Amino acid sequence: MAGEPAMSSYGRGLRDGLPFLLMVFPFGMLFGVVATEAGLTLTETVSFSVVVIAGAAQFTALQLMNENAPVIVALASALAVNLRMAMYSASLTPHLGATPLWQRALISYFLVDQTYAGSVLEFEKRPGMTTPEKVAYFFGLATPVCPPWYFATLLGAWLGAAIPTELGLDFAVPIAFLAMIAPMLRTPAHRVAAATAALLALGFAWLPYNFGLIVGGLGGMMAGAQAELFFEARRQG
Amino acid sequence: MIDTTTLWTVILGLGLGSFALRFVFLGFIGNRPLPDWLLRHLRYTAVAVLPALIAPLVLWPAANDGQPDPTRLIAAAVTFGVGYVTKNVIAAMIAGACVMVAGGYLLT
Numbered sequence: 001m002a003g004e005p006a007m008s009s010y011g012r013g014l015r016d017g018l019p020f021l022l023m024v025f026p027f028g029m030l031f032g033v034v035a036t037e038a039g040l041t042l043t044e045t046v047s048f049s050v051v052v053i054a055g056a057a058q059f060t061a062l063q064l065m066n067e068n069a070p071v072i073v074a075l076a077s078a079l080a081v082n083l084r085m086a087m088y089s090a091s092l093t094p095h096l097g098a099t100p101l102w103q104r105a106l107i108s109y110f111l112v113d114q115t116y117a118g119s120v121l122e123f124e125k126r127p128g129m130t131t132p133e134k135v136a137y138f139f140g141l142a143t144p145v146c147p148p149w150y151f152a153t154l155l156g157a158w159l160g161a162a163i164p165t166e167l168g169l170d171f172a173v174p175i176a177f178l179a180m181i182a183p184m185l186r187t188p189a190h191r192v193a194a195a196t197a198a199l200l201a202l203g204f205a206w207l208p209y210n211f212g213l214i215v216g217g218l219g220g221m222m223a224g225a226q227a228e229l230f231f232e233a234r235r236q237g
Numbered sequence: 238m239i240d241t242t243t244l245w246t247v248i249l250g251l252g253l254g255s256f257a258l259r260f261v262f263l264g265f266i267g268n269r270p271l272p273d274w275l276l277r278h279l280r281y282t283a284v285a286v287l288p289a290l291i292a293p294l295v296l297w298p299a300a301n302d303g304q305p306d307p308t309r310l311i312a313a314a315v316t317f318g319v320g321y322v323t324k325n326v327i328a329a330m331i332a333g334a335c336v337m338v339a340g341g342y343l344l345t
Contacts, residue, residue, distance in 0.1 A: 096263060177287050
């Protein structure tokens with residue numbers, strides 16, 4: 001494991017990232033369709049996906065602009081939806097913080113839900129990975145996620161309203177994340193964190209600008225950390 | 238119709254802002270060691286943020302006007318169950334997708 005060349009880590013990341021195509025394509029195409037219907041040109045629609053690469057935030061911003069909300073409201077809401085990215089950034093720092101600045105900048109640009117969740121799953125499963133292997137794995141994952149996101153947006157913008165939006169494809173995203181979370185729940189502390197986060201997010205879903213997500217996320221992290229201390233103390237005591 | 242200036246302000250502002258959020262820890266902390274208490278919290282980022290992100294989507298899907306939908310609830314439960322027992326991400330995704338497809342045929 002520890003001695004594997006960087007290339008095979010990239011290959012493993014690529015392979016592990018391929019199933020994400022099933023969620024990236026419908027979601028990206030849907031954005032292309034919705035953006036075109038809102039009156040955006042092909043260039044504008046694709047630029048949106050290339051510059052921002054964050055599905056949920058793009059939909060939020062587009063919807064608010066469509067409702068003639070002020071620029072500042074559209075920006076603030078969409079950025080609030082993306083606040084979780086700062087938590088991802090912090091979470092990956094112990095793994096990838098030792099890489100050169102330009103690599104960290106590139107990793108940051110490609111840091112989305114899928115590349116984050118996939119990397120953490122792998123880094124925890126294989127604690128012996130070196131930093132270059134981790135970087136290679138991350139870019140392996142990003143390959144079938146980020147460029148297809150641009151391409152799916154373009155395709156959606158081209159095909160426009162010809163695509164039926166009633167196929168239940170909206171559920172590709174929750175299914176994919178549930179499939180990734182379940183194997184991560186290895187310890188009681190992980191299970192406490194997940195359950196607390198889900199309950200808090202539901203309880204605070206009424207908060208504006210998606211702040212329920214932030215409450216749930218931070219609450220779950222605190223619950224997990226406390227549970228870890230509790231179970232450790234019990235094991236030793 | 239969205240005004241072109243508004244649109245590009247939002248695209249560029251959102252792009253810069255999102256990059257800043259993604260870069261803030263990776264870029265500025267880099268290789269400096271983080272305190273234990275912070276690392277202990279960060280270990281649970283993924284298992285906290287992702288459930289918080291999807292719990293409302295599972296229970297109140299927008300495609301069903303925010304009302305709980307039996308097919309989606311069963312698909313979510315099956316996905317989670319298969320993933321938890323087998324620890325196999327792909328098997329869990331396929332199981333959930335099968336429920337969604339089957340539900341689509343049975344209910345329409």
